Amino acid sequence: MTHDVIVIGGSYAGMAAALQLLRARRKVLVIDAGKRRNRFAEESHGFLGQDGVNPGEIARKAREQLFAYPTLSWIEGMAEQAEGEKDAFVVTTADGARHDGRRLLFATGVSDALPEIEGLGERWGKSIFHCPYCHGYELDQGRIGCLATGPMSMHQAQLLPEWGKVTLFLNGSFVPDEAQRTDLAARGVTIEEAPITRLEGKADVRLADGRLLPFAGLFTATRVLPSSPIAERLGCVIEETLFGMQIQTDAMKETTVSGAFACGDAARVPHSVSLAVGDGAWAGAQLHRSLVF
Incomplete structure (x- = not known):
């Protein structure tokens, strides 16, 4: 099966992007290792409509809503390798399984160097x-x-x-x-x-x-790095920012590899749940447009 988009990272940005694509009835595969950056916090603040809610509960409810769409596939695991080109990407997970996708979205988040x-x-x-x-x-x-x-x-x-x-x-x-x-x-x-x-x-x-x-x-102030090297392994440029390293994207959230996009903390500064969700929603819409046009 070839998915329209493979989303690597199923936290806030990745799910926000996936939602836009699912509502356009596109086949989306989300691969998520289950390590949200804010997993240590008991409450999330500053996100309209979710202020003070446990961040794990926000993620759980979002995932539950995504599963209402029949074109979603979800794998709990680590994506270790991405290769190929636009319309013909292959993502390999830690168990050796290979997954085909026309587009990629890196929503891997970042790791904090404390x-x-x-x-x-x-x-x-x-x-x-x-x-x-x-x-x-x-x-x-x-x-x-x-x-x-x-x-x-x-x-x-x-x-x-x-x-x-x-x-x-x-x-x-x-x-x-x-x-x-x-x-x-x-x-x-x-x-x-x-x-x-x-x-x-x-x-x-x-x-x-x-x-x-x-x-x-x-x-x-921590220094951040993308939490997975998978985008860099594909050939995406990683750029220096005042906060650390991130995946370089253009205004449409496309990386330097055609057909591969990135969003959320791994591809923008500064960082928060609400900013990650907004960035993911924009990336999802741009991914859809790239499939249509």
């Missing part, structure tokens, strides 16, 4: 976040710690005072110049230069000099 700070990993998505629009309101204007990872953290530290009193922990990652220090002071941001030893409690920062500073929540 700062190497003891105690950060187990708090990620619970009391340590990357997006204040998604999680800042719930901190109730309490004390916020910003864990710097490089010069881009300056922008995060400038923005975070909208949600609370901010301390920027440089942790040896970069040195603000005088103009930046003046700007941060004007925003009420405290700069802490002592190295971080570890994180404790809910969101407490233990410094090398022994001090323990408590916070309502912490933010940090």
Whole structure:
């Protein structure tokens, strides 16, 4: 069986794209490894109509709605290889099965490279976040710690005072110049230069000099990479952004390989559930147009 579109990645962007295609009665295969980027978070915020809902529940309900369309096929597994060309792509999954498709859509999402700070990993998505629009309101204007990872953290530290009193922990990652220090002071941001030893409690920062500073929540700017190398293996160009690496696409969400498209966090910045859904919906419509015209 040859599918009209094979969607690699069945999270928010991939499902949003698939929905547009299914409603055009196109044969769609979704291959999903089941590792949503926000699987560590208990609530999703900023997505109209779903504010405060568990992200897993949002994904479950979306998938249930897709299964109402008879032209959907769904495989739970890892897509490991993509080859071929427009109208004749082949995707091979981890079990060795080969699947034919006229078009490809990479909606693989991204992986976050977290700062190497003891105690950060187990708090990620619970009391340590990357997006204040998604999680800042719930901190109730309490004390916020910003864990710097490089010069881009300056922008995060400038923005975070909208949600609370901010301390920027440089942790040896970069040195603000005088103009930046003046700007941060004007925003009420405290700069802490002592190295971080570890994180404790809910969101407490233990410094090398022994001090323990408590916070309502912490933010940090991670560096992202597409969570799968499959697009790069096909020959798609991967480009550098301020947030990390992503799959390069044009305005129609087509990659540098004709007939292969990409959407969601793996192909746009910045990142959020609502932006991923919008990007996926646009990609799905453009995929359909590429099949028609």
